[in-house]
Amino acid sequence: MAEIYRIVTPPIQGNAYLIVDEVKALVDVGGDAEFLLSKLKRYIQPEELEYVFLTHGHFDHAGAAGKVVDATDAKLLFHKEELPILNDPMRNGSRLFGRSFTPVKPFRLLKGGEKFSLGSITLEVIYTPGHTPGGICLYEGKYKWLFSGDTVFPHGNIGRTDLPGGNSLLLVESIEKLVKLDVEVLYPGHDEVTTGDVKSQIQQSLEFARIFA
Numbered sequence: 001m002a003e004i005y006r007i008v009t010p011p012i013q014g015n016a017y018l019i020v021d022e023v024k025a026l027v028d029v030g031g032d033a034e035f036l037l038s039k040l041k042r043y044i045q046p047e048e049l050e051y052v053f054l055t056h057g058h059f060d061h062a063g064a065a066g067k068v069v070d071a072t073d074a075k076l077l078f079h080k081e082e083l084p085i086l087n088d089p090m091r092n093g094s095r096l097f098g099r100s101f102t103p104v105k106p107f108r109l110l111k112g113g114e115k116f117s118l119g120s121i122t123l124e125v126i127y128t129p130g131h132t133p134g135g136i137c138l139y140e141g142k143y144k145w146l147f148s149g150d151t152v153f154p155h156g157n158i159g160r161t162d163l164p165g166g167n168s169l170l171l172v173e174s175i176e177k178l179v180k181l182d183v184e185v186l187y188p189g190h191d192e193v194t195t196g197d198v199k200s201q202i203q204q205s206l207e208f209a210r211i212f213a
């Protein structure tokens with residue numbers, strides 16, 4: 001079975017997840033490429049990395065992507081609606097944090113529904129706009145894992161929709177997709193990995209999101 005390593009990244013504690021299966025992949029990279037690459041080397045050789053998925057384009061999740069892809073030759077994958085956020089320092093937040101920014105080029109633009117086999121696990125792309133226009137979650141149906149980016153967080157929390165491109169109605173629709181999934185482990189974009197009662201936590205997120213929609 002695949003091993004998952006949570007890497008808490010600077011500057012504002014975004015979670016990156018390294019998945020070590022026959023194929024190695026990262027879900028998000030954080031905002032500091034040197035930090036991420038040094039952590040990565042504890043577990044794998046950088047050139048072993050095959051995929052970098054971005055749940056969305058905000059700097060605290062994706063800011064290091066350009067340099068990480070350059071250093072590893074991994075294939076960069078994100079949703080097509082996220083391209084304007086990712087490469088705009090005003091909208092992705094990198095200017096706000098005074099960070100240099102390397103523009104990214106996707107290996108392939110996603111639209112939702114794609115499946116990527118990593119060996120023992122398969123990740124399915126779920127299109128979940130709302131926090132940003134091109135947000136995605138990744139779902140592993142056999143082990144019931146959900147990598148939720150900034151769409152939902154543990155304990156019924158939700159991603160904010162007041163940043164550029166945010167949309168509270170779309171967030172509700174996206175969480176409606178997530179409550180239909182059978183989820184046992186939640187790997188959020190911030191906060192702790194959560195097990196137990198995850199389905200009801202996502203249901204709480206839906207109810208919370210409806211209040212603001």
Ligand SMILES: [Zn+2]
Binds near residue numbers: 150
């Ligand atoms: Zn975000």
